[in-house]
Amino acid sequence: MVSIQIDTKSCTGCGLCVELCPLSVFDFAAPGGNSVPEVKRPEACCACMTCSGKCPQSAIRVAQSDPPKRWLDDESESPAVLLDQEEETRYKEYASVLDGILKLRWKPVAVTLIQQGEPFPHVPVPRVKLRYCQSLIMARRGKQILMPPSSHACPDGTSILGLTKIPPKLASGDIYIKLGKLASREAAQTLVNGRSTLPEESIRATLVTPLDDPVLRADIVVIIAPPETMMWLSMASTYFTGRRMNFQMGSYNAQCLETTVYPYTTREINLSLGCYGCRAISDLSDDLMFMGIPLEKMEQLIAGLTHLGRKAIPDARSKTYLPPLI
Ligand code: SF4
Ligand code: SF4
Structure with missing residues (x-):
């Protein structure tokens, strides 16, 4: 459960939170603005932290408590079909070749859209709501994470991934103008309609696991x-064809759209520079990029x-070809 508190002494009634909350959680107590906003729809809050991050007075505190259930599988459902031994071995071999040749710092991540x-x-499931990109960033460190819609914190990513309906403020694109x-x-509109x-x-849930622990x-x-690793991955994927790659990048909605939904729907490899959201909420270093590879492309790439x-x-x-220093 998410709780939102407004420090009414610091709040100047500027209304930025009313404008920027993508899920319209706030409204003014009195019509017309210029009063302290009220939390009108707390149940709609996804803990994206836009309000607390943007409030010029730092007057809003968003806290998560009452952690959701740790497991969601249900004995009344038929159990999920787990990977067979042969496929699991194949994924582990992919991970081992990638690491052996490229000396990856982080584990490749297997994504399943349930x-x-x-x-x-x-x-x-995580104890607190996370953005989809945060779950990937944790999986690269070895975590397995299952997230139904109630565990997702980014309203953009959650609707792009087909977990929820798109909130009206995001569908119109107004939020991007308000956020500058x-x-x-x-x-x-071009941005929204083009993705x-x-x-x-x-989609019922996202599942991310390390590729070597699927x-x-x-x-x-x-x-x-x-980028240097991405260069070799691109070359590896075209080693047998020599074709040029076309990547879809917009630097909005990086991990959800560019490295997941785009390769999922087109079945093409895609590269992403990351989005401001996933960089703002994580410790990703500035030199990292993202690649999404449809599973069936892995054999040829490896x-x-x-x-x-x-x-x-x-x-x-x-650096074989480095000229001698003068
Ligand atoms: S955390 Fe996000 S969804 Fe929740 S009230 Fe703030 S802006 Fe709205
Ligand atoms: S990549 Fe960007 S848009 Fe997608 S879930 Fe992360 S913060 Fe949200």
């Missing part, structure tokens, strides 16, 4: 790494990487 009607696996991220309604989203409420069949593999790992990668990494 559809409505599918059972939950026995995987813990876009210049006009036209630009906001792929999964059908509203079609639970269910993965839809997408996400890698978080610096084969290509194995060839590149024999000579091209060690040569380049040892």
Whole structure:
């Protein structure tokens, strides 16, 4: 449960929280504004922290208590179909080749979008609401995380991933103008209409696990790494075809859209620079990027990487062609 407190002594009644809350949790006590806002719809709050982060008086405190259940799987449902041994071994081999050749700092992450009607696996849900990108960032450190809509904290990412309906303020794009991220309604509409989203409420939960510790069949593999690693991954994926890559980037909705929904719907590899949201809420270093790889592309990518790992990668990494210093 989320609790929101407004320090009425500090609040100047500027109304920024009323304007910026994507889920319209606040309203003015008296019509017309210029009074201390009230928390009118606390049950709608997703703990995105936009209000507390943007309040010029730091007058809003958002706290999470009463942690949700640790497990969601239900004995009355048929159990989730876990990965068979052969597939689990394959994922572990992918992870081992990626790490052996590229010396990854962080574990690749297996993502499964659990559809409505599918059972939950026995995987813990987080104690507090998290953004989807935060769950990926934790999975790269070895965590398994299952998140139904009630565990998600980013209203943008949650609706893009098809877990919820899109809130009206996000559908119109107005929030991006109010947050100073876009210049006009036209630009906001172009942004909103140009992004792929999964059908509203079609997804029951997101599941992220390290690729070498999988639970269910993965839809997408996400890698978080610096540009040089992404270069080798791109080259590895085209090693047998030589084709050029087309990446869809907008730097809005990075992990949810660009590294998950886009590769999920197009079945193409995609690269992302990250979004301001996922950088603001995490300890991701500035030199990291994100790649989303549909599972069926992994076989060829790993084969290509194995060839590149024999000579091209060690040569380049040892700076073979560096001219002597004068
Ligand atoms: S945390 Fe987010 S959803 Fe909750 S009241 Fe603040 S802005 Fe609204
Ligand atoms: S990547 Fe950006 S839009 Fe997507 S869940 Fe994270 S903060 Fe939200």
